[in-house]
Amino acid sequence: MAKPPRHTLTMPSAHPRGIPRRALPRAGAALFLVTLVGVALPMAVLHRAAVSRHSLEDPWGRYPLPLLAADDEEGAQGDDLDSEDLKLDRVLQKASMRDNTVILTTLNVAWASPGSVIDLFVDSFRSGVGTSSLLNHLVIIAFDGDAYRQCVKIHHYCFALGTEGVDFSEEKRFLTSGYLEMMWKRLDFLRLVLEKGYSFIFSDADIMWFRNPFPHFYPDGDLQIACDHYVGNSTDLRNIANGGFNYVKSNERTIEFYSFWYSSRLRYPGYHDQDVFNAIKHDPYVADIGLEIKFLSTAYFGGFCEPSRDLNKVCTMHANCCIGLRSKIHDLRIMMEDWRNYLSLPPSLKRLTTLSWRVPQNCSLSSQNQ
Known part of the structure; x- marks a missing residue:
């Protein structure tokens, strides 16, 4: 047959890593400190506001996310925008x-x-x-x-x-x-x-x-x-x-x-x-x-449709062929009791082929047809 139309769930790509900060040149660092003190703090506030605004407008993280306090409202909004x-x-x-x-x-x-x-x-x-x-x-x-x-x-x-x-x-x-x-x-x-x-x-x-x-x-x-x-x-x-x-x-x-x-x-x-x-x-x-x-x-x-008969081999048992949550829970609990009883037996008795499940009970077809 012809290839069917493919169902595609488009997801945004993961955001790239942020750009590392540029370090100040060592030469003249002391002189710069004096002149920058007056403007560093205001500029940092402006930069943080700009990055926060970009982060909120661009939820898929193309801009580096700011480091905000846990109780910061902007931070909470940024977390909400983190994609599923x-x-x-x-x-x-x-x-x-x-x-x-x-x-x-x-x-x-x-x-x-x-x-x-x-x-x-x-x-x-x-x-x-x-x-x-x-x-x-x-x-x-x-x-x-x-x-x-x-x-x-x-x-x-x-x-x-x-x-x-x-x-x-x-x-x-x-x-x-x-x-x-x-x-x-x-x-x-x-x-x-x-x-x-x-x-x-x-x-x-x-x-x-x-x-x-x-x-x-x-x-x-x-x-x-x-x-x-x-x-x-x-x-x-x-x-x-x-x-x-x-x-x-x-x-x-x-x-x-x-x-x-x-x-x-x-x-x-x-x-x-x-x-x-x-x-x-x-x-x-x-x-x-x-x-x-x-x-x-x-x-x-x-x-329950077709049980695994040998408890020495069983890996999984499914409450299939069973309708209704109460019936499932009832029979699953009995199944777990049967398993624990099996585990408590000495190895010689575990090898007996007569061991069997007591289920299905409420999940049996006869009980569902009543």
Whole structure:
């Protein structure tokens, strides 16, 4: 098919470094001091006012920013003008691994309240095998102000992704217009992260991390994605992908694919990003750009749709195939209890294949059909 129009989010470039001051010549320095004292202070005030005015008129920093006191009103205004793009650059740089990989999740206030999904998500890293250090590379993307304020209470890398005129704060029921808008906003943000040169693991917050997933990723995959149903072959397009967990390397192929994926929402109105992915993975254009897709086995990356049966292998478990926040939280808490019970067992009992999850319960299809 013809190459679709590329969706581009234009961001201002980072500001260049300021011009260094010229030093006074050593010869005659003492004489200059006498004559300059009377004018130095007024000139400094005028210079500061001029630079401050330029800074306010030019928010992208083409002029050097003045050094102002923390309680200076001009300084507060200058801080407000610092672009969201630069803020994102800073948080990604701080959280990234040596190979420029970050772990990302998204959050709105419905999932952010104490004891809710985000607390369980962070707790799973702390309880997992070889996962606690990965919190140093996790960036939580907040969709609303309340979610951001809660994020900074529990985690050190948070980013506020505001959308003017759109309220993402309430629980978004599956396939409602608010849910779809939030999913596509998320996808476009992930494209931007790739364009900035960062690879990422994206994880929904209703996924519990029990083991470090990196040993189970494929070295030759551009985009590696979890499944609702895995047919047994990592390259088989019949695998039913789940967009809630994926590992994506930043390169020309993935950037092009994410642009194609995002633009494809117009071809499939009313569908969310996961359904659109499962449609466009067959498109000849994906093969033309050379994208290498790998599907992750549910033996390691499971969920309520198709659980990871062996607790000795499981890396992540997703509360997918589940509608409703209360049902998710109920079953996620039971899952965490099952995991802690497993960890408390001696090695000889851990090797038994009879160990299994007690979930799904409230998330089971039978309970949802009642």
